[in-house]
Amino acid sequence: MDNKHTRTRVVKRRRKKKLRKRAYFILIPALVLFLALGYFTYLYTKADSVFSDSYQDDGREKSDLRETKVDPTIDNVSVLIMGVDENDHRANEGSSRTDALMVATLNKDDKSVKLVSIPRDSYVYIPEVGYETKINHAHAYGGPQATIETVENLLEIPIDYYVKVNFHAFVDVVDALGGITAEVPYEFTESNSMDKKGAIHLMPGEQELNGEEALALARTRKLDNDIERGKRQQDLIKAVVRKAASAGSVLKYDDVIEAVGENMVTNMNFDEMKSFISYGTSGSQLDIETLTLEGHDYQPAGTYYWQLDQTSLANTKLLLQQHLELPGSSTANEDSTSQTTDSTETNTSASAS
Numbered sequence: 001m002d003n004k005h006t007r008t009r010v011v012k013r014r015r016k017k018k019l020r021k022r023a024y025f026i027l028i029p030a031l032v033l034f035l036a037l038g039y040f041t042y043l044y045t046k047a048d049s050v051f052s053d054s055y056q057d058d059g060r061e062k063s064d065l066r067e068t069k070v071d072p073t074i075d076n077v078s079v080l081i082m083g084v085d086e087n088d089h090r091a092n093e094g095s096s097r098t099d100a101l102m103v104a105t106l107n108k109d110d111k112s113v114k115l116v117s118i119p120r121d122s123y124v125y126i127p128e129v130g131y132e133t134k135i136n137h138a139h140a141y142g143g144p145q146a147t148i149e150t151v152e153n154l155l156e157i158p159i160d161y162y163v164k165v166n167f168h169a170f171v172d173v174v175d176a177l178g179g180i181t182a183e184v185p186y187e188f189t190e191s192n193s194m195d196k197k198g199a200i201h202l203m204p205g206e207q208e209l210n211g212e213e214a215l216a217l218a219r220t221r222k223l224d225n226d227i228e229r230g231k232r233q234q235d236l237i238k239a240v241v242r243k244a245a246s247a248g249s250v251l252k253y254d255d256v257i258e259a260v261g262e263n264m265v266t267n268m269n270f271d272e273m274k275s276f277i278s279y280g281t282s283g284s285q286l287d288i289e290t291l292t293l294e295g296h297d298y299q300p301a302g303t304y305y306w307q308l309d310q311t312s313l314a315n316t317k318l319l320l321q322q323h324l325e326l327p328g329s330s331t332a333n334e335d336s337t338s339q340t341t342d343s344t345e346t347n348t349s350a351s352a353s
Helices: 002-054 135-155 167-176 211-219 226-245 247-262 270-274 310-323 329-352
Strands: 077-084 098-107 112-117 123-126 131-134 161-166 180-184 188-190 200-202 205-209 264-266 287-292 295-298 305-308
Touching (some): 002 247, 077 135, 098 135, 098 226, 098 310, 112 226, 123 135, 131 135, 135 161, 135 310, 161 167, 167 247, 180 226, 188 211, 200 211, 205 211, 211 226, 226 247, 226 287, 247 264, 305 310
Parallel strands (some): 077 161, 112 287
Antiparallel strands (some): 161 264, 180 205, 188 200, 295 305
16 A cells, blocks of 8 residues: 555656656746847837937938839848048037948848948049049038938939948947957057057957957058058958857847947938848848949149049949949940940951951
8 A cells, every 4th residue: 555655656756847847848948038039129129219319311302313212121222331530529520521431232132232432532523512522521511411412423323321420339339249350461550539549559360359449440541542441341341240140149239239329320210220131131141242442542732532443433333233223224234245345346356457
């Protein structure tokens, strides 16, 4: 009798243990899911609040080069990225120049991005003032709107959206992500974001950089030129994107949102921003092709400019127009190919004769 009761108690204990294990297997994943949903709900709410505060209506319903208003959920669009040297200690809000200027075109079908760096000293026509000078002056003359008009005139593509950030945004985002990995091409010293000379000293090689160090690498051009500087800025943007997309950075998004929101102005509302998430969640690594506007040094009357190469500029224009799938861009490509073929045949015939 005692043995029977003992066996019964043992069986009951085993059943309880099994039930506990099953409960753990169910409750623990459920708890993790609940916490994850809570965290992402919090991030969504915070992003909506922070980025909505960054929104600034620029008075444009659409670019003058568009027939209708674009919808980034279905259309290919362009974004002008302006990095400005505005900060409190310089007291230059509203009169700053762009220290970095890039255009991103986004193709919805391919989920691809083309990122063009425009050298800051590029000698271009600025519609706001009606004459040619350095492209980075456009912002000082008329803010984002004057810069948009200048870039549209230069590249002959519509600029649908703009994002303007100051140096502190870049520093804070990199720090919020815990630093990024980048290749430093040579030893150099550079000022920090507060203009303290020689505050940053880096040695060559691939290494982990904090925000101030990454900014110094993005800004310096003491030992090369604007073209190489633009390429470094593109590489740094890709490094930030890679780090932000890594699984280990998920819990850092709160700080990243805060860093961006405090230092950004854009004409994109939160719903439009959300449409770009699909480019990073398409199931493959985000395809970002970087381009640079080639040219040469130009120094009339002692003032330095970057004179753009017209052939390279024409090729870049066409590439961006095709990526946006603008009306007539395919025809332009066929005409260009036809002209190249005709030119080749003419040169061959001349050589033969």
